[in-house]
Amino acid sequence: MSVHALANHVVNRFSGRLGFLGLTLIYVLLVAACLGTLAREDELSLGRNPLANLVKTVGEFAHPSFLDVWFGNPQLEYKSDDGTVLRVENRQEVEADYLAGLGRATWTTIRIATLGSLLGALLALPLAVLTARNLAAPKPLAWLAKGVLDIARSIHTLVFGLVLVGIVGLGPTAGILAIGLHSMGTYGKLFAEAIESLDMAAIDAVRSVGATPDQVFFNAVWPAVLPQFVSSHLYVWEFNIRDSTILGLIGAGGLGLLITEATSLFQWGRLSTVLIVIVLMVSAFDAMSRRIRQALS
Amino acid sequence: MSEIAIHLQQVCCIAEGRALLDVGDLSIGHGERIAIVGHNGAGKSTLLRLLTGFMPAAHGRVDVLGRDLNGSPAPRELRALRREVGQIHQGLHLVGRLSALENVLIGSLGRVTGWRSWVRHFPVDEVVGAEAALHAVGLLARATTRADKLSGGERQKVAIARLLVQRPKLILADEPTAALDPAAAGEVCHLLAQAARNATLISVVHNPSLLPLLADRVIGLKNGRIAFDLPIATVDDQKLTNLYRPDEAAPAAPWPMTASNPSKLGRRQIFSNQV
């Protein structure tokens, strides 16, 4: 029996019904091992009184700072111990300043996500062409490209960010590069899949009239691949808008910075405001990109 | 009729250790109209693909339109040949994401080259020609509809319009009426015959009643070999029935299967024998 036949034999073993049962069993064992070991290490507790904490947190989050300020008392009086008023602060003005800062931070986050996604897509394109199996690029190049993509995909944006802040300093540039490098891995995989799922019948149709390779590319490959590329681009872009909010945590700027601030000062109302902005932004982008993707399909 | 369009000598196509096609000697003159008949898997499509270099011959001589397809012909040579060969395939070869009109214009890629063909900015006369072709097959109203939104029969007609635009010397039609209703089938056969007025036409047909529309000469294939090669007038029902009947050497699996009657055939083969 040749090596090839042997390999086929092994694969067949695992694709049968018994093989599936075996894989399920392995999965169940893994889950059991995870739960069991955590329980033995006594790491499965929920803290001392989770219920009370939950109620308290929900209560604080239910008062987003901007609502609180607009519908509550607008004047905040700073008094000395004997009751004389030292200073009166207009909370509405302070909050308006905060909201303006929030707007700027949102814009920074969007800029980081947008440029980072574009960078990732551009970097991924040649690598995807090299890894797509049906294009049959030279083996060593294909392996190299696949390796680069796998590494990029398995390193978290935050890790890239931490390293890059050390190299290019604090600021959006580090964020853009971090997003670009990590999403390059995701893009590469999606692009390669788009290329691999090409409609070969369409290619044959164009080839059968004696078209040259460039004509085949522009008339059969490109029309089939472009919508898929655009669709994956929107998808990853949307993901990155969400992902880039976290980058502020490491000093890349944007909404994450405000999140760090609010949490470290225990201003849950402000955190709640920031989260509302994030949810609105992400769902607006999601609705938009879904429209576009539908129109493209 | 004097000129030879196709000449095969001792050609054998082999895939996965099996001979798909084994043709001793076959020559087809220019302007002839040939129908190929035979059971499923007889090698009809393989024969057509051999003629355009999509299927290589393991050995033998293949000459198509004065071009030698032996060994591994240069891509440039193959492209030049394919520009002169109009093909309608079983798989309804269209580019799904392009409009009907753009698909028809694919037929002009042999004449339109360079950047124009990349952005599909075709010269006006080609567009006019393509619209005329769509009109001829009765689909001008659907010109801007994407090909994957068309019905099977409509796609077949778009493929024929593409053929009209391509103006080939040799037309290979693999079951051109497979997805069509009887009226449309007759119509498409007429269109094909029209397109083939100045060309050689080879079509694969399963429906005997369409044979006279498309052919003067009928070639029967059985298990990759030529079983008969006769003028249409001498082909009768008896000959066709014989052709489609399974070989005595490999009798059909008895049905239903019983314990005393075990079969080594796979499920798929059993079902195809039933039909």
Ligand SMILES: Nc1ncnc2c1ncn2[C@@H]1O[C@H](COP(=O)(O)OP(=O)(O)OP(=O)(O)O)[C@@H](O)[C@H]1O
């Ligand atoms: N590329 C290939 N590799 C292996 N086997 C092939 C290949 N192409 C065709 N075959 C086999 O060759 C045989 C003939 O196929 P072909 O498509 O020529 O049949 P056909 O006469 O056109 O049948 P149908 O009437 O179903 O269209 C079939 O058994 C098929 O499985």
Ligand SMILES: [Mg+2]
């Ligand atoms: Mg066939």
